[in-house]
Amino acid sequence: MSVAVTIESVEKRFQNFPALRGVSLDIQPGELVALLGPSGSGKTTLLRVIAGLEQAERGRVLFGEADTRALSLRERRIGFVFQHYALFKTMSVAENIAFGLKSRPRAERPSPAEIKKRVSELLELIQLPGLEKRYPSQLSGGQRQRIALARALAIEPRVLLLDEPFGALDAKVRKDLRAWLRQLHQRTGHTTVFVTHDQEEALELADRVAILHDGRLEQVGSPDDVYDHPATPFVCQFLGDANHLPVKVVGSQAFFQDRPVLGGLRQNQGGPASLYVRPQHLRIVDDAPLALPGVVEHLRRNGPLRRAEVAVDGLPKRLDVDLASQVAPAIGERIRLRITHGNLFAAA
C-alpha cells in the first residue's frame, strides 16, 4: 500500500502571521506520528489543515491518491479528537458515540440494532463498558477523552487526528492514557497523527516525530533519531535539556576559551560553532586531557536523578550536570568535567 497522507508544501497565514511556511510530510499507513513543537509553531494549524477545518493557501493534502480539496468533510472520514473533548453534553455517552453513524445518509446508515452493538463494542475497546446511559458531565476528564476517541473511531476513519489529546488532563492520567493509547494503536492500527507540545509524550508514543518551529518542519525521524541526532540547535534544545557552549573548532578539536574540550571531530567543521551537551553527557573526572574546570554551585533533585549546577569561567549560564555515581560532590567543590557526547552546529 502506498502513502496514507501526503502533505505537499502547505502554506497558511492568519492575517499577516504565517502559521505554516511550506510544510511537506508523508505519513505511512498505520503509522503513529507526533507533531511536536512549542505553542505558535503551527502544529495545530497543520492538523486542522489535514482535517479540512482550515484551508491551505498553497500546497495540498492527499489521502492516498485523492486530493482532499475535492472531498467534503464527511467524505474525508476523519476521526478528530479535540483537546477539550468537544462532547455533546445534551447527549448520553451512547448517543455521542453513535452520532457519526446516525449522521450517515439513510442508505448507508446501519440499523439501530447494529448501531447499538457497535457502541457497546467501542465502549469495550476503550475499557469503559456499560457507560452508555451516562452523560458527559458525570464522567472524569480521562473518561471523557476516551469517549471522544470512541466517537471518532465509530465512523471507521481513514486517519485519526488528535489535537493535544491529553493537554487538559493531570499528569498521572496523562501517563496512563499515553500507554493505553499506544496499546490501542497497536490493536486497531489506524493511521494516527497527534499534536503535542510535550516532548516526553511525543518520544514515548510516536513511531515518528515531526518537530515544527515557526511554521517550518525542523526535523522528522524516529524518536531515537531526533533525540540522538538533532538536525538543528532548536531540535536539540527542545528535546530535553542541553547546555550550550560557544566553541571554536580547529582541526579535529573543539576549543572553549583556548581550552580543548572535545576531540575526534571530523575535519570539515572549522571555525566558530555552538556545542550542545546534554546533562547526562557531562561526567565528573579526576583528570583528563580534555576537561572543563568548574565549581559546584547548587545541587538539586530532578526525578530519579541528582543534578549539579556547575559554574564555569567565561560562561554566563551554569552547566547542568547529571550525577551518575552515588558520590555527589559538595557545594563549592572544584571539579573537572568531561564531555562524553555533544552536538556541534556551525555558529549562525
Place this chain on the structure above:
Amino acid sequence: MTATLSRWREPSILPGFGLALGITVTALSLIVLIPLAALFIKAASAGPADIWAVATSPRTLAALKLSFFGAFFAATVNAVFGLILAWVLVRYDFPGKRLIDAAVDLPFALPTAVAGIALAAIYAPNGWVGGLLAPYNIKVAYTPLGVMVALIFIGLPFVVRTIQPVLEELPADIEEAAALLGASRWRTVFTVLLPPVLPALLTGFVLAFARAVGEYGSVIFIAGNVPMVSEIAPLLIVIRLEQFDYAGAAVVATIMLLLSFSLILLVNLIQASARRRFGDV
C-alpha cells in the same frame, strides 16, 4: 437568630449569610410579598359568590384568554426570531452590527405608550405597513392581531439578551466535531447547537411571556379595546378601578397572578431538572 440560622446553612469561614438573607427577606417583603398579600386580601373581601361571578363573567374570560394566548403567541414568535437575531449578532460580522445590537434594547427603554402610538400609526389601515396589508383585507391595528404586534415588540429584547451570552459561550469545537462526524448542517444545528441553548431560550420565552401578560401601555393604543374582542385583562382591571369596583379589579388581578405564577414555576422546574441532568461540561 444567628443560632437558629446556623443550623440550616453550611458552616463557612466567610461571613455574610445572615446579613444577605436579612436584606433579601426585607426587600422582598416590602416590594413584592406585602403588596401581593394585600391584593389577595382585597380580592377575598369580595366574598365567594362575587368572586365566582367576576371570574366566570364572559368579559373577564375573554380578556384573560386574549392576554394569556396573546402573550403565549407573542413569546413563541419572539423565541423563534429572537433566536435567529441573537445567532446573527453572535456569529457574523457585518456593517451596522453594533447599531442593530443597540436597537434590540429600545423596547426596554422606550415608554410603552410611545411604542403603542407608533405601532398604531404604522399598522393602521392608512399607515405604512397597514396600507400594504389593507388590499389583502388584513387588519392589524385595532384588532387582536394588533395586540400581538405590540406584545412581540415589547418582548423581543428578553429573548435576545438571555440567549446571546449562551450562544457566545458555545464551544466552537462541537460544531466542528459534528461536521467531521459527517452531520449535515441541519442535523448539526438541531441536535448539537440548539439543545445546549434550549434552557436559555426557555428562560427568554418565560420572561417575554411574563412581560407580555402584564403589558398595558403599548397595547391599549393599538388594540382598539373592544370588550370581548380586543380588550386585554390589565385594561379590564383599570376599567374596574375607574368604576370604583376595587374588589372586582383585585379578583381579576389575582387570577392573572395565580396563572402567571404557576406557569413560570412549571418552566423553572423543567429547567432545574434539565440542569441536574446535563450539568456543565
